Amino acid sequence: MSELQTFDKVQAKLCELTANSPDIIRCQAVQSLGAIGNKDAVPALIDALLDEDEDVRCDSAASLGEIGDERAIPQLLGNLVEDPCGDVKQQAVIALGKLRSKEVLPYLRTLCVSRDKSITWDEDEFMQGGWDDWLDIQLKSIELLGQMNDEEAIPFILKAIEDENGQDVRSASTASLAMLGTKGMEVLSELLSNRDERLRYSAVKALGSIDKPEALDFVKRALADDDVRIRRLAVEIIAKHNPNDPVLQEIAFANDLELRVEAFRLASIDENTRLKALLDEPDARVQIAIISGLKQGPSITSEDEIIYRLLSDRLSNTADEITAAALEVLSLRAGKLVLPRISNLLVNVDTKDAVLWSCVKALGTMKETKALRDLRKLITNDNRTLRLEALAAINLHASSGRKEALQLLEDAANGIILLDEGVSKETEEAQNQDSNKEVLEDLKAVGLKVDTKEIQDQGPSSTLGSILGDEEKAKDIVDAGSGDETPVKLTNKDLHLLSLAQRIPRKRKVSPDGEGISVNEDIRCFASRLLGDYPRQEVNQVLENCLTSQDNELRRTALDSLSRNLSDELSLSVSAIELIPGLLNEKDPELRQLVYKVLDASYQDEFEAFILEGLKDISIPTRTIVYGIAARRGLVSTEFLEQSLKDIHPLIRSVSARELSHRKDKNVVSSLVDFGFHEAGQHKDEAGPLLRTLNPEQASDELMERIENENPVTWLSAITMLKTIHGPLAA
Known part of the structure; x- marks a missing residue:
């Protein structure tokens, strides 16, 4: 049977099920037809809009909206007007909106203000449930009127906004007005003088979404608003549209402190203007905003340059945030000049943590050798966050190709970085x-x-x-x-x-903020994790050395990095292979899992015994990993994997199914179909994509046969798999 014939047969069967099956099957059938998206299903879906079950009607309306066939408009309008179920009405409104139905516009205009009296409503449901379905439909109606460019709806939308007893529709209404051309824009401009600050905020935001100069002019009016949130929003919108707008220059030197911060932060203000403002600026937030705009520019080569003097003055006796901002700029533009100042800050006991972190960040961007030396000193700092930041900064240098930085990481992982007291x-x-x-x-x-x-x-x-x-x-x-x-x-x-x-034995140095973590072990762990990005033999040797440690976390980290670094070209050393049996006998299942990943990354024939033994591991997650490795390496047969589809553990069944799908065997399709039905369809969502890739025609035929010959209880699973096989690819 050809692929087209198979598809037609599947669709015909699904259309049949929309009318002649239990309600839950009918729901699944109309959902599947919508997902498949073929217009030949439209007549059956239109009929389903009259189904006795409201869920079927809801799903049918949604499916018709997805397919987008105008033949559905009359009946969808009928459901909007006559169907007593609020959920069905809402799905009908959404579908009609997707179909751009002009016939629905009069209803939408009324619905955005109140319940349309010409529409049937289930009053009993409202009294019992306590929720008015119209409220959801109101918001959707307002949204669709904007999307459908209905300028005649503007008075109705304004009436909805002005309803003091109604729900909050400000955001939805202003967003809709922004889509309604010049008239909508003018209405939004009038709302800028409304006494409700939340409505004014929404109006400014909506005007900012309109790509017209006139809209931006209205936004500038909001710069004089009494509410600071609205003024800040206006500055953000202006800067987004044009960071060189002259009005931003004016704001930067005005009296409004909040706006000055935003203007310097967002506007394209030249360096000389910023430096002039920085000379006498007393406010810390404005200073930070000014400095943030100085990151880009030519290198600073002399301490006599005004920018260097102004920024270096702010490396001491100022707020931490100002120091941090100045450090960032100087590290980017004056690395060599500012390095001695950074070194002094690092050794000054009064330097705050926030400034120290800024120093570390700055050192990570500098190419000077002394920057690496300073970072090395910080590796053993008592503050765990600081030392890990220092290692991360060294990693930045290593990733840019600096061999001495990579050597530092290797030393740290090897545990030969000295502690502060000089004791390894x-x-x-x-x-x-x-x-x-x-x-x-x-x-x-x-x-x-x-x-x-x-x-x-x-x-x-x-x-x-x-x-x-x-x-x-x-x-x-x-x-x-x-x-x-x-x-x-x-x-x-x-x-x-x-x-x-009274004699106290020496103990390993423990980090005060690391919950009892030994500093040395902590350094080794983090360095080992970073080394997983450097697939080199000498790096792998360092990681292999870590496997002899008694610290489980270090061994796990080293194994994880090795699993990323190893390949056919970079294999495990003989000494590391000798450690494998002992590691696989460890009680920690996570450690064993990582060992198997290492074996897979650098597979050799001598590892076969380890892998096959791992198929019996007591840990299910570990066994799952080993099953995948064994299948990919051809160590287990198709029959073994098919038998594993019936394993009592879902994870084992899943990995076996995934690996089976890579084997181009006709019999495998039948096994995967059975897998989809296993345990009342527990794996139907997994089986569908596998069958789609493997052999969709054969899988469809077998699933159709199940629908024809088996109990309706199994139909749900079959329909779900058919939908996946013939519907759009998942994102």
């Missing part, structure tokens, strides 16, 4: 071990038996009870030294035990 993670751990040994030796010296392994595993305790292994004895010693009325004389041994109890 490796050194920290060594010092911890030395400290533990000292405590052990001291405990033995006072004659105590200690469990060496326990102390080494846990580190020395800071409580005397843990040292002695006897809480009661510890309490006696502590009480003796706490100033009791009858003090006990402490022996030298007791005093030494107390001193041991």
